[in-house]
Amino acid sequence: NAGVTQTPKFRILKIGQSMTLQCTQDMNHNYMYWYRQDPGMGLKLIYYSVGAGITDKGEVPNGYNVSRSTTEDFPLRLELAAPSQTSVYFCASSSGQGIETQYFGPGTRLLVL
Amino acid sequence: DQQVKQNSPSLSVQEGRISILNCDYTNSMFDYFLWYKKYPAEGPTFLISISSIKDKNEDGRFTVFLNKSAKHLSLHIVPSQPGDSAVYFCGGGSNYKLTFGKGTLLTVNP
Numbered sequence: 001n002a003g004v005t006q007t008p009k010f011r012i013l014k015i016g017q018s019m020t021l022q023c024t025q026d027m028n029h030n031y032m033y034w035y036r037q038d039p040g041m042g043l044k045l046i047y048y049s050v051g052a053g054i055t056d057k058g059e060v061p062n063g064y065n066v067s068r069s070t071t072e073d074f075p076l077r078l079e080l081a082a083p084s085q086t087s088v089y090f091c092a093s094s095s096g097q098g099i100e101t102q103y104f105g106p107g108t109r110l111l112v113l
Numbered sequence: 114d115q116q117v118k119q120n121s122p123s124l125s126v127q128e129g130r131i132s133i134l135n136c137d138y139t140n141s142m143f144d145y146f147l148w149y150k151k152y153p154a155e156g157p158t159f160l161i162s163i164s165s166i167k168d169k170n171e172d173g174r175f176t177v178f179l180n181k182s183a184k185h186l187s188l189h190i191v192p193s194q195p196g197d198s199a200v201y202f203c204g205g206g207s208n209y210k211l212t213f214g215k216g217t218l219l220t221v222n223p
Contacts, residue, residue, distance in 0.1 A: 042202060100210075101159050
């Protein structure tokens with residue numbers, strides 16, 4: 001049981017490039033989330049999904065897109081990378097029952113130059 | 114508008130003593146609160162939670178206290194161990210979404 005996995009661990013992008021951050025969970029969780037964490041700041045919600053085919057914006061969605069075609073996968077797409085998107089990105093999932101304990105992946109560190 | 118505030122960026126305690134991490138919130142709609150621990154270069158790890166209808170929850174060395182009238186919660190770690198050194202995030206939850214504070218760096222000195 002791997003939990004939540006994320007790839008890549010680290011990536012350098014040039015301004016204007018695009019990339020997809022991958023997230024997979026094997027806990028059969030309905031709910032999945034993408035956060036970003038900037039230095040000295042808490043985690044800010046980018047997008048979330050309550051099930052396959054259903055996604056919604058969080059607090060800081062601009063510059064990102066998501067899709068959820070399966071229960072397991074929740075990729076995050078950056079279309080035109082900007083220096084402001086330099087951050088650490090965390091994917092999380094939860095069961096959608098009771099107190100919503102979210103389980104986090106190890107993170108993807110992204111540097112946009 | 115910061116709905117969850119952790120006003121102490123850092124805290125240093127001696128091994129074996131109590132660590133108290135504090136968290137204030139403004140959103141009365143939070144149904145539950147969670148504490149996460151984060152080591153460098155790793156994802157946050159769930160530590161302990163509390164429902165908004167409770168005032169205390171205990172799990173081993175970790176206890177969370179909730180004071181709804183003051184919109185304040187605290188995490189107590191007793192006794193503190195060097196392995197507890199990490200950043201601790203407080204989060205308020207409602208409608209299956211969490212809002213996090215900025216975190217407190219706890220350093221436990223041997």
